[in-house]
Amino acid sequence: MYMRIKAVRKSVGMSQRAFGESLGASRDIISNIEQGRQAISDTLVRLICKVYNVNEHWLRTGEGEMRCEETVDEKLRSWVDEVLSGRPENIRYAFLTVMSNLDDDGWKRIADFVERVYCETHSTTPEEIDREKDRLQLADEIEESENQMEELYPSDGRNIV
Structure with a gap:
């Protein structure tokens, strides 16, 4: 599993430090996990899966695909989150703002x-x-x-x- 965790980190283009910070862990913990020197907790496995949309079965066994198939609602939620984290002068942000103020007519x-x-x-x-x-x-x-x-x-x- 330690090699698959490293594969996840590499797939998102993060350093061990940044990857660890995103999960509330230190660079040393991530390094030790990736080297197979430290066991990974179930909590950290689930967190990696949630944060990076990783298939837990794949992470634990290597079977199947790395990424989970996102539902339409998940894709929409991600897109809205991305737009809302952007700048207010962004056209997508302005579009969502106008849409949120529409009445039935x-x-x-x-x-x-x-x-x-x-x-x-x-x-x-x-x-x-x-x-x-x-x-x-x-x-x-x-x-x-x-x-x-x-x-x-x-x-x-x-x-x-």
Whole structure:
């Protein structure tokens, strides 16, 4: 595992000192772990995995991929954190600030704008989009009705009604 810890540190381009500081450990501790002279605590393993998005199974066994697959929410959270840590004059920061102040009407105008852009770039008319929305809503209603019927008349032969 000590070689994999070193691989993680190298993959993020950090010195032993910086890597240790990011984990609340000294350079000497990281050096000793990487040399196999010191055992690593479960707490430090979990912290490395959390801070650097490392697959714990890989870190402990060497099996699988080094990095964990980030969820959409995790990617979004990381991006927002990165933007918020930037400078206020940054366009991404300004964009998030404006978005955070939108009311329902503002969000509707953005949705309408995005729909127009989609129609323009996909040669789709607003009527076709409305028909697709209606089709999806109808499919949802049919599925809900089927679920209600299954509750009343289960397919296993029991009669609830």
